Amino acid sequence: MEERLDIHNSNIPKICRSCEVRHRGICGALSATELLEISKHTRQIKHEAGVELVSDGEPITSYATIMQGVIKLSKILEDGRQQVVGLQFAPDFIGRLFSQKNNLCAETASDVQVCRVPKKILENLIADNSELEHKLLEQTLKELDEAREWMVTLGRKTALEKVACFLYLIATHFDPAYFDEEKKQEKDVVFDLPLTRADIADFLGLTVETVSRQFTKLRTEKIIEITTRRHILIPDLNILKKCCG
Amino acid sequence: MEERLDIHNSNIPKICRSCEVRHRGICGALSATELLEISKHTRQIKHEAGVELVSDGEPITSYATIMQGVIKLSKILEDGRQQVVGLQFAPDFIGRLFSQKNNLCAETASDVQVCRVPKKILENLIADNSELEHKLLEQTLKELDEAREWMVTLGRKTALEKVACFLYLIATHFDPAYFDEEKKQEKDVVFDLPLTRADIADFLGLTVETVSRQFTKLRTEKIIEITTRRHILIPDLNILKKCCG
DNA sequence: CGCCATCTTGACACGTATCAACAGGCGTGG
DNA sequence: CCACGCCTGTTGATACGTGTCAAGATGGCG
Numbered sequence: 001m002e003e004r005l006d007i008h009n010s011n012i013p014k015i016c017r018s019c020e021v022r023h024r025g026i027c028g029a030l031s032a033t034e035l036l037e038i039s040k041h042t043r044q045i046k047h048e049a050g051v052e053l054v055s056d057g058e059p060i061t062s063y064a065t066i067m068q069g070v071i072k073l074s075k076i077l078e079d080g081r082q083q084v085v086g087l088q089f090a091p092d093f094i095g096r097l098f099s100q101k102n103n104l105c106a107e108t109a110s111d112v113q114v115c116r117v118p119k120k121i122l123e124n125l126i127a128d129n130s131e132l133e134h135k136l137l138e139q140t141l142k143e144l145d146e147a148r149e150w151m152v153t154l155g156r157k158t159a160l161e162k163v164a165c166f167l168y169l170i171a172t173h174f175d176p177a178y179f180d181e182e183k184k185q186e187k188d189v190v191f192d193l194p195l196t197r198a199d200i201a202d203f204l205g206l207t208v209e210t211v212s213r214q215f216t217k218l219r220t221e222k223i224i225e226i227t228t229r230r231h232i233l234i235p236d237l238n239i240l241k242k243c244c245g
Numbered sequence: 246m247e248e249r250l251d252i253h254n255s256n257i258p259k260i261c262r263s264c265e266v267r268h269r270g271i272c273g274a275l276s277a278t279e280l281l282e283i284s285k286h287t288r289q290i291k292h293e294a295g296v297e298l299v300s301d302g303e304p305i306t307s308y309a310t311i312m313q314g315v316i317k318l319s320k321i322l323e324d325g326r327q328q329v330v331g332l333q334f335a336p337d338f339i340g341r342l343f344s345q346k347n348n349l350c351a352e353t354a355s356d357v358q359v360c361r362v363p364k365k366i367l368e369n370l371i372a373d374n375s376e377l378e379h380k381l382l383e384q385t386l387k388e389l390d391e392a393r394e395w396m397v398t399l400g401r402k403t404a405l406e407k408v409a410c411f412l413y414l415i416a417t418h419f420d421p422a423y424f425d426e427e428k429k430q431e432k433d434v435v436f437d438l439p440l441t442r443a444d445i446a447d448f449l450g451l452t453v454e455t456v457s458r459q460f461t462k463l464r465t466e467k468i469i470e471i472t473t474r475r476h477i478l479i480p481d482l483n484i485l486k487k488c489c490g
Numbered sequence: 491c492g493c494c495a496t497c498t499t500g501a502c503a504c505g506t507a508t509c510a511a512c513a514g515g516c517g518t519g520g
Numbered sequence: 521c522c523a524c525g526c527c528t529g530t531t532g533a534t535a536c537g538t539g540t541c542a543a544g545a546t547g548g549c550g
Contacts, residue, residue: 056272072392075393076398079404081402081490083394085396085397086393096390098385103393123536130375130378133378136382137342140385140386144385145341147389148348148392151395152328154396154399154400155328156326156450156452159505160507190548198528204400207508208528208529209506209507209529210507212530213531215530216531228515229514229528229530403537405538408523441496451538453501454539454540455538455539456497457498457499458498458538473546
């Protein structure tokens with residue numbers, strides 16, 4: 001693989017230069033030339049919370065990278081029961097590769113900014129660039145790990161443990177500070193929940209009422225503080241972690 | 246990609262010629278030359294049911310392809326709660342790619358035959374052969390789809406629906422006849438369960454007692470017949486499917 | 491034949507779902 | 521500016537499904 005040429009910023013397309021996740025997402029596998037080529041076809045789009053980006057069963061026309069925000073992936077049974085099967089954060093890749101149609105539904109959970117690329121364009125690029133395919137394999141493996149980890153939570157944990165797991169998940173994924181340094185100690189963790197209670201319930205395989213009760217229980221036990229409904233403060237992440245079972 | 250040369254069987258390593266899953270598994274991406282090279286390092290091994298092939302937390306030294314049988318992937322919490330997070334059939338690939346250690350436990354559910362290859366050997370081959378990496382990406386995507394499908398079952402289905410889903414899964418994966426033709430009609434489906442009731446319970450996030458009760462319920466409703474404990478007959482797969490929720 | 495693991499069945503307990511009422515926040519419109 | 525309705529979230533009473541504990545039944549195997 002040749003030199004990435006990132007030092008010469010002039011070689012990087014203007015639209016990509018302002019992208020904060022360019023190196024961490026799949027575009028990190030692209031050379032300046034490839035970036036230039038692909039950037040002719042990409043569109044950066046902002047969506048507000050609650051927008052359905054892809055629908056279950058619909059044909060796939062494009063893929064995307066999350067630049068900012070949280071996207072929830074869910075499946076719905078005919079009778080209306082819903083299960084959230086994944087949460088994706090920047091700089092995750094969105095879309096079922098190499099498939100004609102979606103087998104799940106993707107909805108913005110918060111305000112979101114994505115960078116869309118047409119299906120064929122990306123697939124052609126993958127065929128030519130094995131580093132890109134490798135990066136996509138790595139992300140897919142990571143998602144599989146996460147899905148299996150969550151299966152344990154869904155199948156074997158109590159309602160309280162599920163809610164604690166969820167808060168722990170959000171706390172460690174949402175605050176950028178907790179990515180780099182493993183020293184996630186000392187100071188309070190504060191964040192806004194990107195999901196409604198209903199979404200959380202669908203993620204945990206519970207009802208809203210049960211989720212609400214577990215929030216209350218965690219609050220009365222001083223493990224979390226709830227300022228407004230969505231705003232959460234966690235005094236000690238390790239104590240919360242112990243609740244995860 | 247050059248001609249595969251499969252017509253000249255003499256070019257295929259002896260050990261691979263008798264392998265029934267060679268074309269369907271990852272080896273289908275290998276040329277005769279590559280097969281010859283890799284076959285110097287592979288070992289075909291038979292294991293009986295109940296053997297732990299890889300342990301959670303242990304270093305990975307090799308990958309494998311399932312030639313025959315069923316392998317269950319599971320995770321265990323400190324307090325002993327267990328969740329089966331996947332079932333793998335021939336010709337699935339076994340092992341967490343590109344990771345130093347396992348994050349789950351793999352155990353033979355039935356008698357199993359696998360073809361092992363040292364970690365480094367396969368990883369070098371992947372680096373040189375993008376078709377191989379593509380095939381592994383496809384399998385990983387398939388596993389991710391299955392994991393997410395199962396999350397719906399774990400999170401949102403009743404005990405009866407879970408057991409019906411499980412039986413449907415086994416029925417459609419175990420009988421080779423139901424792979425090729427989508428016309429899975431007319432005749433009875435018969436098979437031996439590759440898992441104990443305890444394994445099934447761990448797969449479904451239930452207890453053995455509940456699993457047993459749902460089996461009884463399905464039997465009294467004539468949806469399944471249980472000859473011996475493990476031997477199952479399904480008169481009409483579509484009726485069973487309707488029980489899956 | 492008898493032991494042992496596996497599976498089934500029953501009685502009861504407990505956790506979560508369900509149904510219902512209510513509180514708080516927020517935008518709309520008078 | 522306040523009244524109103526709506527949406528989200530909380531809390532309570534009760535119902536129901538699944539877990540737990542215990543006892544038996546079944547089948548494999550020495």
